Amino acid sequence: DVKVTQSSRYLVKRTGEKVFLECVQDMDHENMFWYRQDPGLGLRLIYFSYDVKMKEKGDIPEGYSVSREKKERFSLILESASTNQTSMYLCASSPPGGGRPYGYTFGSGTRLTVV
Amino acid sequence: GDSVTQMEGPVTLSEEAFLTINCTYTATGYPSLFWYVQYPGEGLQLLLKATKADDKGSNKGFEATYRKETTSFHLEKGSVQVSDSAVYFCALSGTASKLTFGTGTRLQVTL
Numbered sequence: 001d002v003k004v005t006q007s008s009r010y011l012v013k014r015t016g017e018k019v020f021l022e023c024v025q026d027m028d029h030e031n032m033f034w035y036r037q038d039p040g041l042g043l044r045l046i047y048f049s050y051d052v053k054m055k056e057k058g059d060i061p062e063g064y065s066v067s068r069e070k071k072e073r074f075s076l077i078l079e080s081a082s083t084n085q086t087s088m089y090l091c092a093s094s095p096p097g098g099g100r101p102y103g104y105t106f107g108s109g110t111r112l113t114v115v
Numbered sequence: 116g117d118s119v120t121q122m123e124g125p126v127t128l129s130e131e132a133f134l135t136i137n138c139t140y141t142a143t144g145y146p147s148l149f150w151y152v153q154y155p156g157e158g159l160q161l162l163l164k165a166t167k168a169d170d171k172g173s174n175k176g177f178e179a180t181y182r183k184e185t186t187s188f189h190l191e192k193g194s195v196q197v198s199d200s201a202v203y204f205c206a207l208s209g210t211a212s213k214l215t216f217g218t219g220t221r222l223q224v225t226l
């Protein structure tokens with residue numbers, strides 16, 4: 001079964017820490033995405049990548065960066081965690097084509113709490 | 116640009132009731148349409164999809180028909196179960212290079 005794996009389900013970090021969220025997919029997908037999900041706000045796109053070493057800003061990139069050194073791995077980095085980054089983080093991947101016609105495959109999510 | 120509008124939740128139903136969650140969209144051309152489901156504490160799972168007008172997607176008793184004339188993709192199920200309690204997201208893949216999601220509709224099914 002194809003999978004997108006996020007390294008942690010739950011994470012608690014302190015304000016000011018540098019935080020790495022890891023995502024690995026085994027489907028040889030070109031596209032990878034990072035979203036955050038907050039109550040009442042739905043899914044908001046943080047960053048996405050169409051290829052190795054390529055990245056594009058999404059709707060809310062401030063306070064985040066990403067790294068894609070290998071095709072299967074897409075990392076989200078919080079340079080200096082703040083309490084307003086407490087959220088559920090979702091990684092997804094897809095073949096080329098903007099999600100058409102297969103949609104995205106999502107990981108199980110990482111619930112990050114910054115204290 | 117592309118957009119998806121879903122009915123606001125939460126939707127609360129008794130077990131075995133009929134479910135409709137409305138979804139309408141704005142897009143140019145011929146988008147592909149999707150419904151995703153998110154169970155508590157989990158990521159999103161693809162529930163069903165339709166890639167052209169009049170297509171009907173179906174899975175696990177859920178159905179949705181791609182209606183281009185009304186730009187809609189409403190999700191339906193004839194008899195819901197407690198295990199269907201989740202958040203449901205409508206999404207489209209149009210001219211933008213990525214999926215556009217609705218804000219999600221929470222469904223709660225009670226005994």
